[in-house]
Structure formats: C-alpha cells, structure tokens
Amino acid sequence: MKTIDDYNFKNKQALIRVDFNVPLNDEMEVTDANRIEAAKPTIIKILEDGGSVVLMSHLGRPKGKESKYSLQHIQDKVSEVLGVSVKFVEDCTGEEVEKAANDLKSGEILLLENLRFHEEETAGNEAFAEKLAKLGDIYVNDAFGTAHRAHASTTIVAKFFEDKCFGYLLAKEIKSLDKVLNSSEKPVTAVLGGAKVSSKITVIENILDKIDHLIIGGGMTYTFIKAQGGHIGTSLVEDDKQELALEILKKAKEKGVEVHLPVDSVIADSFSEQASTQVESVDNIPDGWMGLDVGPKTVKNFANVIKDSKIILWNGPLGVFEMETFAKGTIELGKAIVEATENGAFSLVGGGDSVAAVKQFGFADKVSYVSTGGGAMLEMLEGKSLPGIEAIKN
Numbered sequence: 001m002k003t004i005d006d007y008n009f010k011n012k013q014a015l016i017r018v019d020f021n022v023p024l025n026d027e028m029e030v031t032d033a034n035r036i037e038a039a040k041p042t043i044i045k046i047l048e049d050g051g052s053v054v055l056m057s058h059l060g061r062p063k064g065k066e067s068k069y070s071l072q073h074i075q076d077k078v079s080e081v082l083g084v085s086v087k088f089v090e091d092c093t094g095e096e097v098e099k100a101a102n103d104l105k106s107g108e109i110l111l112l113e114n115l116r117f118h119e120e121e122t123a124g125n126e127a128f129a130e131k132l133a134k135l136g137d138i139y140v141n142d143a144f145g146t147a148h149r150a151h152a153s154t155t156i157v158a159k160f161f162e163d164k165c166f167g168y169l170l171a172k173e174i175k176s177l178d179k180v181l182n183s184s185e186k187p188v189t190a191v192l193g194g195a196k197v198s199s200k201i202t203v204i205e206n207i208l209d210k211i212d213h214l215i216i217g218g219g220m221t222y223t224f225i226k227a228q229g230g231h232i233g234t235s236l237v238e239d240d241k242q243e244l245a246l247e248i249l250k251k252a253k254e255k256g257v258e259v260h261l262p263v264d265s266v267i268a269d270s271f272s273e274q275a276s277t278q279v280e281s282v283d284n285i286p287d288g289w290m291g292l293d294v295g296p297k298t299v300k301n302f303a304n305v306i307k308d309s310k311i312i313l314w315n316g317p318l319g320v321f322e323m324e325t326f327a328k329g330t331i332e333l334g335k336a337i338v339e340a341t342e343n344g345a346f347s348l349v350g351g352g353d354s355v356a357a358v359k360q361f362g363f364a365d366k367v368s369y370v371s372t373g374g375g376a377m378l379e380m381l382e383g384k385s386l387p388g389i390e391a392i393k394n
C-alpha cells in the first residue's frame with residue numbers, strides 16, 4: 001500500500017482529494033471540523049517536505065452551482081485548522097485555476113471550488129478528470145468518506161498519474177477496519193444497531209465469518225423478535241425481512257457466532273420525547289406501544305459481552321438517541337466500550353448516526369478509532385472493494 005511516506009514532496013505539487021463534506025449552520029459556519037482535522041497530518045507532511053498542495057473536495061449534493069454549497073464557506077476554517085493561510089479559486093478546472101495552481105510556491109495551499117458544481121465529477125467523466133490532473137505532480141487520495149464513489153476526482157483522475165498514493169487518513173481507515181475484520185485476537189464483537197435490518201443485512205452476512213459475538217439493538221431488533229413469534233406492538237418492523245432474520249440467526253449458529261438480542265425494551269405510547277414510557281419484556285410489547293430503546297437487563301447483558309471482548313466494532317445506535325428519554329441504552333453501551341478500550345480492547349466506531357452519538361456523549365476520544373466515513377465504511381464491511389482505493393492500488 002503506497003502512502004505519502006513513500007514520497008518526498010520537495011518542489012512537488014500534490015493534488016489531494018479530501019472529503020471536506022462538513023456540516024454548515026445557517027450562517028455558513030462549519031459546525032464540525034473533524035474531517036478537516038483528520039486530513040491535516042497528510043497536508044502538513046507534504047508542506048514540511050517542501051511541497052505545495054492543491055485541495056479538492058465536494059460539499060453536499062448541489063444541483064449545479066448553488067452558492068450555499070461553495071467551498072469558499074470553509075476557506076477560513078481550513079486555514080485555522082491547518083495553521084496556514086489557504087488560497088481559494090472560484091472553480092476547479094480551466095485557465096484561471098491552472099494559473100493559480102502553477103503560481104503556487106512551496107509551503108502554499110490552494111483550495112478549489114466544489115467539484116460537484118460540474119456534473120462531470122459524479123459522472124466520472126474522463127476529460128474532466130484529465131483537466132484536474134493538470135493541477136499536480138502527485139495524486140494523493142485522503143478522502144475515505146467518498147472512497148465508495150467512482151467519481152472523476154476520487155477514482156478516474158488516478159489513471160492520469162504515474163505517481164499516486166494514499167494519504168495518512170485513508171491508510172489509517174483501511175488499517176483500522178482490517179484490524180477488526182482480520183484480527184488474530186479474540187473474541188471479536190460486532191454491535192449492530194440503527195433503524196432497519198434491510199440496511200445492515202449485507203454487513204451482517206459478510207461479517208459472520210469474522211466475529212465471535214453479534215450484538216443486535218436499535219429498531220432492527222423487532223423484526224428478529226417478531227420473526228421468533230414475539231409481540232412487538234407498533235415497534236419498527238420490516239415484515240418482508242422476517243424470513244431473512246431467521247436465516248441470519250441460523251447461519252450465525254452454524255458458524256458458531258453467539259447472537260445477543262435485547263431481552264427488554266423501553267417502550268413508549270408514541271414516537272415522542274413526551275410519551276409515557278415503561279420497561280417491558282422485548283417480546284411482550286402491548287398494542288399501541290413501541291420499543292424505542294433497550295432496557296436495563298439488556299444493557300447489563302451487552303456490557304458483559306463487551307467487557308470480555310478484545311476487538312469491538314460498533315455501527316448503529318441502540319435506541320432513538322436523538323431523544324434524551326431513549327438515549328440511555330446507547331450511552332451505556334458507549335461507556336462499556338470505553339471501559340473495554342481502557343482495558344486494552346481495540347474499538348472502532350463507524351456510521352453517520354453512531355459517530356454523531358459518540359461525539360454527542362463525549363466518547364469520541366476514548367475509543368480506539370472513529371471512522372470519518374459512513375457509507376464508505378458500511379460498503380467495506382459488506383466486503384465490497386471501494387473504487388477510490390482500487391484506483392490507487394492498480
């Protein structure tokens with residue numbers, strides 16, 4: 001795996017694909033700079049070598065040139081995080097851009113305008129990729145969050161470079177996931193929560209060969225419970241996935257994977273913070289009530305499994321953590337994972353909502369690794385090869 005450590009960037013210009021798709025508030029201020037901070041080591045190494053840097057990214061999913069998606073909004077934040085003043089150019093291809101790129105001196109950084117202002121980006125257009133390729137001597141991909149997209153700047157552009165490599169972030173993401181999926185240490189525990197079985201089916205099927213324990217929580221619990229004949233009231237359920245749920249349980253048994261399902265739930269009489277709530281056995285939920293979090297017995301059971309695990313993968317909250325009333329299961333699981341990590345386990349958290357949860361509850365610095373990619377990580381867990389990664393390898 002070629003990384004930026006294989007190159008000396010002295011008097012070289014790096015064209016780096018970063019994922020600066022960061023959240024902005026109504027004042028167009030960056031509310032979470034994690035993805036910018038995560039790309040910093042790569043950029044700094046290149047500058048310290050004596051090179052210059054052209055940064056390219058998308059922001060959101062604009063339809064044409066929508067000013068609210070301009071990367072100019074993040075220019076100051078990028079300068080602040082990197083500790084270097086960053087120049088900005090109002091397009092990502094064309095004469096003016098090429099001139100700005102040619103004028104860059106060692107130690108300088110140029111940020112391009114949103115790649116997705118051109119539809120050729122998502123279309124993976126070769127001519128567009130070739131134009132981007134004019135902007136640097138070495139192509140560096142450090143955009144893990146976008147590595148599952150076969151877009152011009154993430155994948156196609158690589159073919160126009162003799163010299164190309166992974167940035168530190170992308171390399172670290174690959175290594176962390178590899179540590180979870182191909183570990184010699186045991187037991188390996190995967191916690192899968194979130195809303196639906198259907199969005200995690202392929203993940204479950206792919207990881208059954210690689211884990212010892214599977215903890216299931218969140219909304220998808222109830223499809224499993226109903227499939228086994230339990231009463232789930234009005235809890236979230238995918239009726240057409242019941243067969244599949246039983247099949248998964250059977251497969252897990254055949255492969256020697258212990259599956260841990262919730263035994264109790266915090267149930268509510270409406271999907272609301274103000275709902276009446278009580279704790280009930282997971283398979284005995286009355287009509288008109290729905291399970292919105294795991295109950296205290298379940299929390300204890302899950303924490304016991306986590307305590308003895310050496311490798312832990314967490315994707316998907318255990319309840320509707322966005323509402324304080326139903327956040328306890330997710331918080332307690334987070335605490336158990338932090339404790340296991342302090343005792344030497346390796347823990348990886350990934351997925352948009354799971355990452356939001358660990359940040360919100362203050363666990364982000366206390367687990368071993370928090371992935372910067374949601375969809376990209378799920379695709380890796382599904383066993384797919386990501387085009388952005390393949391393009392550098394080949």
Ligand SMILES: Nc1ncnc2c1ncn2[C@@H]1O[C@H](COP(=O)(O)OP(=O)(O)O)[C@@H](O)[C@H]1O
Nearest residue numbers: 194195218219291292316319320351352353354
């Ligand atoms: N019991 C439940 N009923 C309904 N929704 C739930 C339940 N438990 C969790 N959720 C919801 O699942 C969503 C997260 O699911 P998902 O997108 O699969 O996670 P991730 O982004 O981490 O992969 C959250 O919005 C959460 O409120």
Ligand SMILES: O=C(OP(=O)(O)O)[C@H](O)COP(=O)(O)O
Nearest residue numbers: 019021145146352373374375376
């Ligand atoms: O935020 C991103 O994905 P994620 O929400 O799955 O982590 C990436 O920047 C990819 O964005 P896209 O899903 O619009 O291609």
